[in-house]
Amino acid sequence: MVRRLAESVNGCTSCRLGIAAGVAAGGRCPWVDMPRPAGACLYVAGEPAERVLFVKRGAVTLSRESGRGRDDEVTWAVRRSGSLLGVEALVRDSYLDTARAVTDVVVCVASRADVDAWMRSREQAGRAILECVVLAHCADAPRRSSSEGNAEERVASWLLEQASDGSAGLPRTVVAALLGMLPETLSRALASLAARRLIAVSRKHVEVLDVEALEQVAAGERPKA
């Protein structure tokens, strides 16, 4: 599978926010590192939104209660290195989503007050934050539902996108939720694509074998074979 690693931010001198803070020139960065293991919960929907987070390394899922039963929440986005989490802290009192690490992550954390102060004190700060927010939202394509192609089409699109963004390794249940289908349906779609040799699947990995054919499937063209 072709794989381009998502931007991974290690030192603060190569981090968008660190640069904006002028860390290389001795500037103080209000954001402090916080490593978390896979599975950790970073914040919970509804709790007071006091901190903004920046993903330095790893992947984080955002899920929101769907309003039905109590435990009924829907994972609707994945955020990777370079994006901000919990920016709602800047405009409201509580978090809208629950953020969970899907891999081991390193996030940088700053309180709302610190962020506010930082934006006032450094001209580039506001711009850096704005860019992170806008980029994150540009990145997540609107979730697709069944009226926009059947399961196989959506899976094919996902695999093609993923090939260039390193989404590999997400649990199947998460991927299924992102694609608006059940894990069973995802599994069947993968199996069907695998049977046609367009991809190779193991329990943990998916490998794209035939990009062109996959693009046809994603486009809804039915190969007559």
Place this chain on the structure above:
Amino acid sequence: MVRRLAESVNGCTSCRLGIAAGVAAGGRCPWVDMPRPAGACLYVAGEPAERVLFVKRGAVTLSRESGRGRDDEVTWAVRRSGSLLGVEALVRDSYLDTARAVTDVVVCVASRADVDAWMRSREQAGRAILECVVLAHCADAPRRSSSEGNAEERVASWLLEQASDGSAGLPRTVVAALLGMLPETLSRALASLAARRLIAVSRKHVEVLDVEALEQVAAGERPKA
């Protein structure tokens, strides 16, 4: 139906951006009014992103090509008074979405360069823009797909949300797209709810009659009647 009108911005002195620009104190606002009739296209996905727009009055839909056939685009969000459109102009070269006025609208327009200059020259400008962007994204709930409740449930949720945000009057086809279903399915769901006296539907309007019962439906509880 309970209806709270979306914030409507008439004079620049009551507009978030106008305030940030200090219009009341004689400040120059880089944003210039542009009225457009319902149905007008404000910008098209893929074309060079040179301008950022601010919705002063009215409603605008955003749609994105789904990657399948050529004319195959999916309306995935509605933006109302007080939100910014086309902020991708700040971070990329082309628009991601196509923006179309669903009602008569008044939008304020500024070129990317003007916005950049404005943000550098006025401290409050960046903050105002950031808030508009974040608020807009907080407002749009992730689209639901069939695995998150059947058509009736999703329609019920929508009606309840809409009751407090003035989404009334959108064409059925648009609403259907936002709910991830076909117009036919939406129509049937509305008819079914109307048959049970939870709502009253006419060709142009939908009125909620029984909020509690509707909440039950939205929550997936099946009334045994």
Place this chain on the structure above:
DNA sequence: CGTCGTCTTGATCTTTCTCAACCTGTGTGG
């Protein structure tokens, strides 16, 4: 080696998509 969580597979049934015909309000031209 056995247990657990996650994923896969299978059979069945519900939902919604599809395609078609039919309304109904609006605007047009005679």
Place this chain on the structure above:
DNA sequence: CCACACAGGTTGAGAAAGATCAAGACGACG
């Protein structure tokens, strides 16, 4: 002023896709 055409919306019958429920396989881990 009325007939007419048109777009958007509704309704119906049938087919296909995915949800559901249940059981089994696989890999991780103690």
